[in-house]
Amino acid sequence: MPSGEFLAWVAEVDSQIVATSGLVFFQRSPYNDNLSGLEAYILNVYTIPMWRRQRIATALLKEIISFLRATEAKRLWLYTTEDGKRIYEKLGFVSTSKEIEMVWY
Template identity: 40%
Template sequence: MKDIVVLNREDVDSFWKLRFDLLKELGEICSDINLIELEQSTKTFFLSSINKNLICYGVVENNEIISIVSLCLFDRIPYPENLKGKEGYILNVYTCPGFRRQGLAKLLLQEIIIYANSHDINKLWLNSSEYGKYLYSSLGFICKNDEMVLMLKN
């Protein structure tokens, strides 16, 4: 039996495991990355943010989280399309390989959309791989290719 749950502080290890698997699958884990530091930073962020400015849903089967989605919440200066300025960035969409193609990610994204609607969040956005575009389009997301990024070293 699969259940949808809202992740809490006690899910920090499962969150890290799935996030690590996602980053590894995306090719973002390389030999020069300090994995201990990444794990500690990720867990610290999760523990300080969960159910505040970070909302995570998961699918649980046999007491194990097998699929996950995260929503980072933030406020920005209102603009014509979003007069409240409340936005949510969706990330960390991941399903363990043995459970894919069962609609789990879609169920979790639908939960995120319900959450956003009930919390006056007017804009949800994400970055998508080619693999995920069909799923996101089926839920009403549209492609906008105008993002630019500047990474600063601290």
């Protein structure tokens, strides 16, 4: 999207997209732990079944996290399945009552 509110990452093998992930920025009211109020939400993390368990989604997520650390966003969060939860926890995400998140200050 031209406004930069949605960004997408893809992984390709032999010119075929085998995994994707999207990221949406949104603005919340500032609060003590996030004075900018800028947050990011990960969505549509998907890897084609035959390419799963090869750390492709993990590589995409590491790229997203690296990108976000250079922005004003201070919280990254998402909803996950039980199958996906372990990937996020290995990257430093923490489960809350409703979602899984990563916060830095």
